[in-house]
Amino acid sequence: GENVEQHPSTLSVQEGDSAVIKCTYSDSASNYFPWYKQELGKRPQLIIDIRSNVGEKKDQRIAVTLNKTAKHFSLHITETQPEDSAVYFCAASVYNAGNMLTFGGGTRLMVKP
Amino acid sequence: GAVVSQHPSRVICKSGTSVKIECRSLDFQATTMFWYRQFPKKSLMLMATSNEGSKATYEQGVEKDKFLINHASLTLSTLTVTSAHPEDSSFYICSPGGTDTQYFGPGTRLTVL
Numbered sequence: 001g002e003n004v005e006q007h008p009s010t011l012s013v014q015e016g017d018s019a020v021i022k023c024t025y026s027d028s029a030s031n032y033f034p035w036y037k038q039e040l041g042k043r044p045q046l047i048i049d050i051r052s053n054v055g056e057k058k059d060q061r062i063a064v065t066l067n068k069t070a071k072h073f074s075l076h077i078t079e080t081q082p083e084d085s086a087v088y089f090c091a092a093s094v095y096n097a098g099n100m101l102t103f104g105g106g107t108r109l110m111v112k113p
Numbered sequence: 114g115a116v117v118s119q120h121p122s123r124v125i126c127k128s129g130t131s132v133k134i135e136c137r138s139l140d141f142q143a144t145t146m147f148w149y150r151q152f153p154k155k156s157l158m159l160m161a162t163s164n165e166g167s168k169a170t171y172e173q174g175v176e177k178d179k180f181l182i183n184h185a186s187l188t189l190s191t192l193t194v195t196s197a198h199p200e201d202s203s204f205y206i207c208s209p210g211g212t213d214t215q216y217f218g219p220g221t222r223l224t225v226l
Contacts, residue, residue, distance in 0.1 A: 034214060043206060043217040044157070089156060093215075100147055101208075101215055103156045 002027040004092050006104025014112050019080050021107045023090035024072045030092040033066060033073045034101070038087045047088075048075070051095065080111045116140045119207060119218035126197055127226055134192045134221045136207035145210030146190035148182065149217075150203045157206065163190045197225040 004027040013019050025033075031052035036044035050057045050064045050073065057064050061080075066073040077084055087108050091101040116139040124133055136146060141145040144165045149157040161177075163184035171177045181193040194201055202225045207218040 041222070043219050045213055046216070049214060100159060100162065100210065101157075102159075105156045 002030055002092055002102040004090060004102050004104040006090050006107060008107060009105060010108045012110045012112065013080050015080060015082060017080055019075075019084070019109055019111075020075045021075045021088055021090070021109075022072060023074070023092075023104045024070075025069065025102075026093040027092070027094070028071065029094050030102075032093045032095040033064070034091050034093075035062075035064060035075050036089045036091065037107075038089065038101070044089060077109075080109075082111050082113050085109055085111045117207065117209060117216055119217040119221050121221060122219060123222045123224075125224045127224065128198055129196055131193055132197055132223060134194070134205055134207075134223075136190045136218050138188050138209045141209055141212060142187035143190070143209035143211060144187060146178045146184060147210055147215075148180075148190075148192050149206045149208065151206060151220075162210070163194075165169070170226045180224050194223065197223070199225045201225050 008054045028080050034049035035047050037047045038044045048062050048064050050066050061078045063076040087106045089106050090104040093101045117139045120135045125179045146163045148160045149159050151157045159172050160175045161169045161171045161182055163182045169182035179195055184190045197212045204220050204222050208215050
């Protein structure tokens with residue numbers, strides 16, 4: 001089955017700096033890679049996703065890159081703000097298999113004001 | 114995106130009791146429902162996949178006789194934790210399959226004393 005590794009497990013940055021979180025996956029059949037933000041006690045919220053037919057996607061301060069050959073994808077947050085502090089999860093799935101997700105271990109991002 | 118509700122949001126019970134968690138897909142007919150479990154400071158782990166009108170499939174290590182899943186209709190799936198023990202204390206989250214992107218219910222925080 002799929003295995004997703006996520007690094008780092010914790011990340012502390014100063015407000016305004018950039019944050020990068022990296023994930024690797026094992027199943028070459030995976031073709032859908034979403035990123036979720038989870039605040040304490042809340043459900044994961046989708047913040048951005050990318051499919052295997054593109055290498056990069058951007059939405060305002062958030063961007064995701066995908067390297068299919070190396071089987072890794074990354075989340076980039078620019079101009080971080082204190083409200084970006086949360087736990088972020090990457091995930092992978094085979095889109096046409098019903099969207100069952102395999103999650104990375106999570107990254108606790110702390111943005112210091 | 115898909116609107117998903119869960120009930121109850123929080124439950125505290127004594128060891129040995131059974132707890133039923135309901136997950137409703139409010140605007141989408143879900144033939145498949147994914148049930149995840151999240152322990153404190155950990156990632157989401159898929160427990161089982163319920164299928165409307167047929168038996169659920171369980172992930173390795175998840176006891177099907179302990180975690181009873183019923184998917185009675187296209188809008189309702191239930192997870193019953195039978196004879197709950199303190200180690201079952203966790204955050205249980207459902208997610209309907211078959212949507213373009215995966216959305217999660219608000220989660221149920223189970224605490225077993």
